[in-house]
Amino acid sequence: xxxxxxxxxxxxxxxxxxxxxxxxxxxxxxxxxxxxxxxxxxxxxxxxxxxxxxxxxxxxxxxxxxxxxxxxxxxxxxxxxxxxxxxxxxxxxxxxxxxxxxxxxxxxxxxxxxxxxxxxxxxxxxxxxxxxxxxxxxxxxxxxxxxxxxxxxxxxxxxxxxxxxxxxxxxxxxxxxxxxxxxxxxxxxxxxxxxxxxxxxxxxxxxxxxxxxxxxx
Numbered sequence: 001x002x003x004x005x006x007x008x009x010x011x012x013x014x015x016x017x018x019x020x021x022x023x024x025x026x027x028x029x030x031x032x033x034x035x036x037x038x039x040x041x042x043x044x045x046x047x048x049x050x051x052x053x054x055x056x057x058x059x060x061x062x063x064x065x066x067x068x069x070x071x072x073x074x075x076x077x078x079x080x081x082x083x084x085x086x087x088x089x090x091x092x093x094x095x096x097x098x099x100x101x102x103x104x105x106x107x108x109x110x111x112x113x114x115x116x117x118x119x120x121x122x123x124x125x126x127x128x129x130x131x132x133x134x135x136x137x138x139x140x141x142x143x144x145x146x147x148x149x150x151x152x153x154x155x156x157x158x159x160x161x162x163x164x165x166x167x168x169x170x171x172x173x174x175x176x177x178x179x180x181x182x183x184x185x186x187x188x189x190x191x192x193x194x195x196x197x198x199x200x201x202x203x204x205x206x207x208x209x210x211x212x213x214x215x216x217x
Contacts, residue, residue, distance in 0.1 A: 030075065031074065057081040145214050162207065
């Protein structure tokens, strides 16, 4: 495609923008299912270039159809081509140690903002940990990301435990309804991971808790 390698921290925004460009509607907003699917690609090690190529191929094939019965309204429609492109690449992507697209001040502000959200949600101990991190220098963003991931996993486990069975069931049913048209385009492993990501996203939203990863900066 003739593009320079894309920074790992742009994973979400690059995929969102590629989908909007390919769809031809810049104002189209991704759904919770779409964001959860991007997370499954990231966690599975799908290279960003493979995801972008898969989206591009999907829309090329869609535009070539004589009969277009409906618009492409979800990233799930691109799942097969993305996985195919990932297999062709023969490699997985890992965070690069290069320069991030944001500076130390932005990282500190992001950490303080999340600390305030955690305080509002009654997670004072974790909020204080983020405040301390905001005061430190972080030359190694990968190390910071690993630490934030550990904190988020602890926070997630507590939030899931605090959720009712009725809530968890409703979110799974909600996901099933949204995903029904696209199930045949995904593998069993991908569907299982997508369900996990989707429910976790809904759990955090209901609890008023932020995502801590730098991917959401």
